[in-house]
Amino acid sequence: MESKKNDLRRFGLVGKNIDYSFSRGYFSQKFKAENLLNCSYENFDLTSIDSLREVFNTDKISGLNVTTPYKREVIPFLDRLSKPSSEMQAVNTIKFEKNGKISGHNTDVYGFEKSLVELTAKLPKQALILGTGGASSAVAYVLDKLKIKFLYVSRNPQGKHLNYQAVNAELLNEYQLIVNASPIGTYPNVELSPDLPYQAINKGHILFDLIYNPLETLFLKEGKKRGATISNGLKMLEYQAEKSWEIWNS
Numbered sequence: 542m543e544s545k546k547n548d549l550r551r552f553g554l555v556g557k558n559i560d561y562s563f564s565r566g567y568f569s570q571k572f573k574a575e576n577l578l579n580c581s582y583e584n585f586d587l588t589s590i591d592s593l594r595e596v597f598n599t600d601k602i603s604g605l606n607v608t609t610p611y612k613r614e615v616i617p618f619l620d621r622l623s624k625p626s627s628e629m630q631a632v633n634t635i636k637f638e639k640n641g642k643i644s645g646h647n648t649d650v651y652g653f654e655k656s657l658v659e660l661t662a663k664l665p666k667q668a669l670i671l672g673t674g675g676a677s678s679a680v681a682y683v684l685d686k687l688k689i690k691f692l693y694v695s696r697n698p699q700g701k702h703l704n705y706q707a708v709n710a711e712l713l714n715e716y717q718l719i720v721n722a723s724p725i726g727t728y729p730n731v732e733l734s735p736d737l738p739y740q741a742i743n744k745g746h747i748l749f750d751l752i753y754n755p756l757e758t759l760f761l762k763e764g765k766k767r768g769a770t771i772s773n774g775l776k777m778l779e780y781q782a783e784k785s786w787e788i789w790n791s
Contacts, residue, residue, distance in 0.1 A: 556608035590614040604789035605635040612675030629678035649679035652781030665717040672723030710741035726758035734759035744768035
């Protein structure tokens, strides 16, 4: 039965330069497949986070996802944060509560953990996280939960973070899980990859790339060539999207 106009529910993605985004296609397909005729999903492409209040005031808005570069910047606009979001200081899901409050959540954590543990029966004890943006916070949170020690690698390292020049064969021998949480290698810049000594990668390594476009980045190709277990970020995105839907409807 077709829904009445006042039952309309609008969802969307907040980000910058997000025409490529996974979320709109995923949810549009979901709504069609599940006959959710009263639901729609759209992109809110913001040049500045200052426009977020206008998005919040959109008619019939029922829930939002947040992507780069606003996962941290949305926090001051929210009334409360879930425990993981608060600890990570990163939000990718916004819920409009029945009491009028606006809460922030992080479903990247759920998506990354579920897809990682499905990848291998035996997780390495140490990991490298490439990149220090909002997505890397979710990776760090999960690794900490799984008791996997990790180091950050960054082009602009701060504190105890490593720069890429410090990643040598000896280090890669100890750190066998490598997670690319940076945008390096994303379409259209598919010829780029994190600056690593790939010759030191072997079948004992797991290379996990949060990027999903292309499905096989140069980073993953280099690992695959050397027998490493590899995964892109598509499953993680699907899992986090379903978790967002669960939160919006709880």
